[in-house]
Amino acid sequence: MSLFRKNMFSYKQAKGKARLGALRTNHGTLQTPFFMPDATRASVRGVSGTDMQTSGVEALVVNTYHLMLQPGSSYIRDVLGVHAFMGWDRPILSDSGGYQVYSLIHKNPDLGRITEKGAEFRSVLDGSKHTLTPERAIEIQFDLGVDMMVCLDDPRPNDASEKDLSDAVSRTFRFAERCRKEYDRQLSIRGIEDEDRPLLFGVIQGGPIADLRKEAVAGLTAFGFDGYGFGGRHIDSDGVFLEEVLKAAVEGIPPSAPRFGLGIGTPHDIVRCFEQGWDMFDCVIPTREGRHGRLFVWNHEGVGGENLAEGNFYATLNIQNERYKNDMTRVEEACDCTLCANHTRAYLRHLFRIGDPLALRLATIHNLRFYARLIAVLRSMSE
């Protein structure tokens, strides 16, 4: 019983393998490709919903693990869902907490362990124990009331042994089966009609080994999910984009399903994934790096496009550098964001220097606007 809803996703082939699509969700239709900033704890740090809408943000990602800890999924359920809680009425996707198996547990074994039962976390907030089973992850995501949810997965570091990576694929598949079973059960318990159900994404594991990725895709697609996400990490330990691995994965996914590159990525990574046929993305880069004073700017005004694939269409500047002390130009003259419309580089640098929270907000807004403009370019170029 494959998940399939008529008119949920449609697309037309664009340049090469890239495609332009439309994904229907309970909070509106999203044009693909699209990029979602991470509002991990139901907040894109430092910016308001209005800031995000003005910047061109169309959808957000929240996190099951972090919201489970604070303020708690039942709390969010009781306040009628994360949309109402945040005051954001556009699409929201929740990540399953699977990434925290990697970012917390694998990077620091003191913070928990992953077993066949699920992920046992030692809370990063107060040390308390929390077990996130596949079933629990799905239940929480229903409590959150999101539009798109993700199966709990078991990502491993890319330098893990082949056996380890293979185990991660098979366990992620078993988790996916359990997630799907619980998903159906929740739909039934909550009396949710097919037309109103959130979309469920399976996650492709396999590390940097293309054959494992193919195997993962084959298993998941045979089982059937609304969409498929590329999990784990899409870069090697040196930050090099795993072009062939992404390609191996995307080729096995039926074109009728949306393809989600989890945690992707830099502007260049997004372009390359889009050209391979990936449709949706999320990443902390624009927001985190913005808060750290790194601003994205186009290399050329008017934005050509010939150089998109080479990745030299943009540059970054560290606004805190001394060279901007007397720089009275805009971060980017051609940008229409709140920062570029009103303030100089020198002023933004000053705001960072004095530690004013406004610096974080303005830098984040600019980077979100940059990403939105990148997506707009991809959409227009491919027609």
Add this chain to the structure above:
RNA sequence: GGGUAGGUGGUGGAGUGGUCUAUCACAUCUGACUGUAAAUCAGACGACUUCGGUCUUCGGGGGUUCGAAUCCCUCCCUACCCA
């Protein structure tokens, strides 16, 4: 005029005979950041360097000592108290 306490690298402030170019913090400079333990983290921060070192620093000057930021003399300066 008398007394007391002090003067350490951009700042604050440790050190009180050798392991001191001198802890630490801040400031400054630079870098990193990819499904957010991240308004975080890392490196540099006297000069020169063939990167192995070399030279110059702890208010100024002089002295004791094999050796001084550390002890002594002297001068200068600062803060507070008393006249």
